[in-house]
Structure formats: C-alpha cells, structure tokens
Amino acid sequence: MGNEAAVIGAAFSKDETSVLTWANDNTVKLWDAVTGKLIRTFDHGIVQPTGAALNHAGDRLITWSDDGTLRLWDIGNGALLFTFDPATQQGGALGAIWSANDQEILAWSQDSTARIWDAKAAPSF
Amino acid sequence: MKNRFMVLLLTVALFAITAVASAQTTTAILATISHNDSVIGALWNKDESQVLTWSLDGTARVSDDTGTRVFTIQYADTVNGAIWNADQTQILSWSEDGTARLSSATDGATVQTFTHDDAVLGVSYSADGTFVLTWSADATARIWGTTTGEEVARIQHTDIVRGATWNADATRIVTWSSDGTIFVNSFDGTAVASVATLPNDAPVAGAALNSTQTRLISWTSAGNNIVVWNPTDGTQIAVLNHAAPVVGATWNAAGTRIMSWSEDG
Numbered sequence: 047m048g049n050e051a052a053v054i055g056a057a058f059s060k061d062e063t064s065v066l067t068w069a070n071d072n073t074v075k076l077w078d079a080v081t082g083k084l085i086r087t088f089d090h091g092i093v094q095p096t097g098a099a100l101n102h103a104g105d106r107l108i109t110w111s112d113d114g115t116l117r118l119w120d121i122g123n124g125a126l127l128f129t130f131d132p133a134t135q136q137g138g139a140l141g142a143i144w145s146a147n148d149q150e151i152l153a154w155s156q157d158s159t160a161r162i163w164d165a166k167a168a169p170s171f
Numbered sequence: 172m173k174n175r176f177m178v179l180l181l182t183v184a185l186f187a188i189t190a191v192a193s194a195q196t197t198t199a200i201l202a203t204i205s206h207n208d209s210v211i212g213a214l215w216n217k218d219e220s221q222v223l224t225w226s227l228d229g230t231a232r233v234s235d236d237t238g239t240r241v242f243t244i245q246y247a248d249t250v251n252g253a254i255w256n257a258d259q260t261q262i263l264s265w266s267e268d269g270t271a272r273l274s275s276a277t278d279g280a281t282v283q284t285f286t287h288d289d290a291v292l293g294v295s296y297s298a299d300g301t302f303v304l305t306w307s308a309d310a311t312a313r314i315w316g317t318t319t320g321e322e323v324a325r326i327q328h329t330d331i332v333r334g335a336t337w338n339a340d341a342t343r344i345v346t347w348s349s350d351g352t353i354f355v356n357s358f359d360g361t362a363v364a365s366v367a368t369l370p371n372d373a374p375v376a377g378a379a380l381n382s383t384q385t386r387l388i389s390w391t392s393a394g395n396n397i398v399v400w401n402p403t404d405g406t407q408i409a410v411l412n413h414a415a416p417v418v419g420a421t422w423n424a425a426g427t428r429i430m431s432w433s434e435d436g
Contacts, residue, residue: 051436052415052418052433052434052435052436053418053432053433053434053436054418054432055418055419055432056419056421056430056432057421058421058423058424058430062423062424062428065430067432069436079430128199130199132200137209140209140210140211140212141211141212141213143213143214143215145215145219146219150201150219152213152214152215152222153213154210154211154212154213154224155209155210156209156210157209158205158206158207158208158209158210158226158228159203159204159205159206159210160203160204160206160210160213160222160224161200161201161202161203161204162200162201162202162222162236162238163199163200163201164198164199164200164201167198167199168199
C-alpha cells in the first residue's frame, strides 16, 4: 500500500476486507485488504491526524488531531460529517473510543479533560 | 482610521462566527471530566454509566456519565494506565512512580500495591484473574497474586521491559525488552522457566501473539522488518521487509494475516 508519507497507524475494518491507514501527509486512506488498491482518501486539510477509530458498525470513522478537534467521517462516501471542536482548545486530542451503540464518543485531550460527545449531533449521522 | 474600523468590524464578525460554531459543537458535549494535566486515556465501564480516566496529573479518576467525580486514585507521578477487572469490582492502575495498585471500584480504596523499582509500563490479568503480570522500566516483569498481593515470580531482563503478554490458558508468558531479547517463559502457578529466547539486533519495540498462539511477530526500534517466530521453540519462520523502520503491526482476528505499517509509507 503506497503512501507517500510515514504511516502513523493502521486498522483492519470489522470484516477485514479493508484497511485504514493514517499518515503524516495529513491523509487517512482506506485500502482494499486483498488487492491493496486505494479505495478512498479522507483529506484532513492542514491538520495531521494523530489517530483514528472505526465505529462498531464499520460505517463511521473518527479521527483526532493536535488542534484538539475530532472529525467524523462517512466511510461509504468519504464525506466529512462533523467536526467536534471544544470551545476552549488548549491542547491536542490524544485518543477516542466509540460507545457500544456507536451513539457516543469518549475522547481525551492534552487540555486536561475527557469529554463524552454526542455523535448524533452530527447532521446526517 | 478607516482601516482600524475595518479591523474592528472583522474582529467582531470573527467573534460572531466563532460563537456560532462553538454553540453548535458545545451542545454535542454530553459530559466533561476534569483533570489537572493531560488525560492520556479513558475507558467506559460495561454499562457505560461510569468513565475511568488517567492523567499526567498523577491520578486515575472514576466519573459518572454526567462528568461528576465518584473518586480519585492518587499516585506520586503520571498514571500510565488503568483497567477494570473482569467483574468490575476492582480497578488496576499503574504509574511512573514504580507502583501498580489494585483499588476498590466502589470508593477507590487501596486493596493491593505491587511495587517495582522503576516506572510500571503495563499490566495484564491472567485469564481467570488469579494473577497480575506487570512490566517495568526496572528491567523486570513480575507475576503477583491478585488476592495475596505477593510477588509469585519474576522475569529478569537487562533493560526496560517494553511489553508482555499471557497466552490464553496462562501457561506461557512472552516478554520483550529494550535489551534486544524476547523471552518465552512457561508458568505453572508458582514459578517461571525459560522456554525460548528470541534474539534481536536492536531494542524490541513491539510484539504480538496471534489468536491461536502459534505465531509471534516482533519488530525493533531500528529495524525495517517484522520477524515471525514460532513461540514454542524459538525458531524464526519469516522476515517481512519494509524500506524504513516499522511503526506497528497487528494480526487479523483469525491469526492468519499480518498487517504492518512503516515510515516508508
């Protein structure tokens, strides 16, 4: 799988037919696990994704960044659905996990907090 | 003067936009849990009524789903991690201060303290919860009795133990170290014995058993490859080459495929 930058992390999709990678060229990419072909690129703009987590259903992706934001993506079409942006940003987002029903996101940060986010707040969630 | 007015106008406009954006996203916050320094990890309990967080501020905290604190477990230095035990009656947390601690999940009271000579980097329960495996910057991995609090056995490396894992029935323990070795030890409930030593040419950065425990993969901090081992006799099965240092690797669920990622892109 040909990224043009260092790959920071990677994860299998639930059914292991695809693989997600995030790299220091500010992209998250979805690959076919069998052929190795690039299926989709999620363009992170100017912010480097430092980590990512697929939801349990395997149709939504959350990525986090040093600017303190979390981004919610639609795996099916690559659309950015929502940006969870703490009102007071004093540090990078360090990690996040999905609730069992995929309705909430528990995220922790350098800003000395952990927050529970309502994933349903995203339009077209 | 006109320019200043424009700047003022722009500033006001930006404030307005920021306020709208904030209002939109802050309504998405269901709970905020506060620490006094970076939060380095968080977990829900099984019914998601409580959140366990740990921090550079030297505490692990349990909060309810509104963010209200239930109790705090205080350490002398950064808390590197924390987990609930299987029935969620206890919390096992570990710290840079050289201790791992078992606490009551009701009120945070200390049940056991497992003391190393340097930072505790990770812990793992045996499958039935009888033993706790800890590994440390003091170059040891140690096995403790969960209810007795006593050290049962010790695996000695010559540099930082970076990770360790049990096999499924807790008869084997794999440890990997900055000293460049991976040890496979047997464990009979009272003592450890060496099964195999897997030599590497650099500090071992990571390792992972597959789900059937028939293969072990490992990677080093300097090497460009993943080594596949037979963990029962220490033989090398394969070397998978990247063009630059390996960052991480994982098995698929069946333990038949390996995905690895690297600085080579």
